[in-house]
Amino acid sequence: MSRTASSTVSVVVDGLLFTPEVDPSMPLLYTLRNTLRLRNPRFGCGLGQCGACTVLVEGRPVRSCQLPTAAVDGQDVVTIAGLPARWQAQLAKASGEPGLTDTTQHQSLHPLQQAFIDQMAAQCGYCINGWLMSAVALLEENPMPDRDAINQAFAGLKCRCAMQMRFRAAVEQVAAS
């Protein structure tokens, strides 16, 4: 339990490059929240059991409370604040028109963010990172998931306000479009 020497980690978060000097064994959650002051990922359990701290690492939903910061060295991390840009980049890539990423378009929401709003898929919203990021990753991999696939993608996520029906409806709304 001795103090681990700090080291520099190089990580892109929501499109910006950061090189914090941190204890490399410290979970990514604390690097994001306390070192980089990006406080969207939330502390829910510190045990990887609820999803409130979920971010995308290289496109995959990851519990940042369990992942040592060193593990994201050289990798791409996205929080919910980075979803609009991620969506614009995907649109641009699909169309081959880089103009779509211009700043006027930059702030439009990811379709799943819009679907969560349309379906009123949050009460307190403390858990939202887990559901939203898992939904994004699911639809990027499987644009037409059935309910089993949705259940699998959402397995382990908790919502004490019990908005499960609406998270599912939001995914189905985007899948149907």
Added chain:
Amino acid sequence: MSALLHAHLTRRQFLLSGGRFLVAAAGFPVLSCTAIPSGVSATDAIASNNKFNEPDPAVLGTWIALDAAGRVTVYFGKVDVGQGLDTAIRQLVADQLSVHPRRIQVVMGDTELTPDQGGASSASGVEMGSLPLMTVAAEVKHILLSHIAQQWQCPFSSLHVEDGEIFCDTLPSQRSSYWTLIASDALDQHWLAHMLEVSGQGNSLNVTGQATVVPQAALSTDSWTGQSLARDDIHQKVTGEFVMIDQISLPDMLHARVIRPQVAGATPLTLVLPDDMINDVFIVRRAAFAALLGEDEWRVIMASRALQQTWQEPAPVFPGDSGLYDYLRNTPARMQRVALDQGAVDAVLAGADLSTADLSTADLSTADLSAADLSTADLSATGLSAADLAEAGPVLQAEYEWPLQSHASLGPACAVAVWDGQRMTVWSATQKPHQLRVGVADLLELELVKVHVIWVPGAGSYGRNDADDAGLEAAFLARETGRAVRVQYQRADATGWDPKSPAAVMRVSARLLADGSIAAMDWSALALSAHDARPSGAQASDSLIGQQLGLERPDTNNFSAPQDAYDLANRRSQWAVVPPPLRHVSPLRTSHLRDPQGPQVTFSSECFMDELAFVSGQDSIAFRLRHLGDERDAQLLRALATESAWSSRPSPNPHADLRTSLPVTYSLLPGDNWRYGRGVAYCQRGRQTRVAVVCELAVDIQTGRIKLLRLVVAHDCGRVINPDGLRQTIEGAVMQACSRTLFEQVAFDDRSVLSTDWFSYPILEMASAPDQLQVLLLDRPDMPPLGAGEAAHKPVAAAIGNAVFDATAVRMRQIPLRPQVVLDALNRAQL
């Protein structure tokens, strides 16, 4: 000069000299809950504190401010815990003030900005909390229009307002607006110092002015009331812009971890940090309370894991979860209350002695009354004749068991506090900031005026969770250290130590007359108190830290009884409170969790109604309808029957192995082990809101697993303000109740709580959600709006239990209905 008048003058002077009015006129208040930047400086917070302000509900400007830019701010002494209460408030205020709700900002739960309206409490946010705000909105409109009527020399009645623009029917060329008036010199600059008459306090705080509030029923058809205005906060929540309590950060702030006893009742002997940590982390210990503090949050967490601890452990005090119900049955109650006693229950149920029967697991127990001597019983108060009773059935009796359940908010509590040597400022997600303020003053022995509590949204709470404890501990540590302190509980601090929903054993007895109607019903509960920690943080002795510092708490007893409109000539309901196994610093302390005691009570009363319907071969809805004495409730049940395509038949389902025996054909479940059934339950909440629910489900008889298929809810909470928001609120209440019914139970042995995370305290996940959930709103435009956040939570467990019986002919009288529990019951019944 009387003190009261003096206080009002002081308040007037405040309004004139840089207080709310001028602050608001320059823009929205700096320290409103939604406007706290995550890096707000401690100096700013303290500077703001020095503008001492005790919101006086008698002053109009305490409640509302308008500015020349066309914005309206209302100051609301309640808080939104996730159900969009502030959106409904904006609609209600918009209609009284005749402005678009987008102009309205609702500042909630700041003890220096908002009057004490009792905080989030008892689903009263709309039903009671909106009343003074509607009054002040109507009053402001009245004052401004009176001014215009005088200015234009036109009748008051000729004026009308559209989104703040003022028109006159008789002077079509004249135009003005609220905002023009505010900007002009024409208006008396002290107009918001206008006085109101105050009545009530807390939840019932209300004011009366000169204007008349337009009743909902008299609002025009294009009113905001009744429209599904979208919530602004959802957008902020999915984009990460919404600021919550865990994001509050002050300069020079210490992170704190509290050290809870590993064994209930233990007190710390030695707490020693490893040598390599003492430069980064230090211990604050007073009496039995201890915490670790440091500037680096992760280092403090590491230290809490590395801490070498020895504790003075008492003899084990808990009965263990498997001994809980025997503990309730065998421990002498410390108080009893008869909630209802009409007719002469004992005369009808005379002779029944089932005290030795195994009521929790056996088939419905019956007592043979042939030996009982009814000839001497006085039947005069029963409304029944000796002949009626001679033909009546036996006394039927059953017992139901409900476990301890955790509040289990998704985020462990977090709070931030700063002490400047004079005043304490606490940021907290408490549901009741004004009451927490009293508690902080109590704990720290400070004058109340020296404490400022600012509510910031946190993880959803549904009664008293751990937020008040965290707020008190942050305040204590801030004063001890002289630094800003952030307390962030870990998951085990939360699920292990948060207030629990009380366990209960409930017994119901009844007899049916020959025609299948109820001759008498006797309901009783043996329960832990729902006020073992009272529902607000106002008493430091109800908190963990208060008790660890040596405060003694008094006995405070609370439970409840069935709430419905069954019109029974002979009926008694009574509850008794059993003392807790550990009086202070207990991880099993009990308090309010969503419709406190409603799920427990209604599980027993509404399952028993089904049991009575079953033994007499009656349809469950028809059986309820024949006993309902209130047309509103009867309409509700009939509407539910129609909405759910209920077919009249007795339980159990004669074709339980066919999924087509349910009105909706669901996707095929794998295997042929599924049995299908439907159940209904109904109740009232405080004689206000009425709700009924049908549950359709399948039970896997090989594993005991329950698969929810469809829930249909019929809900009558008077006038509907925001249909979409109401549906979402009801849905959350219903789904959370599904979670409690199917999964939730505090595990504990003789000395510790063992369910301290999401593996050991499972809640409902996506795969367990039903295929469909339908909500039918019975809007009553002629009625005021009533509470909605809790009522739909009550009947769900009973509807599920009744549906399991319909599917399997096996009666479940114990919660939670985890697969093994169901399977054991099925095996006992040798299905």
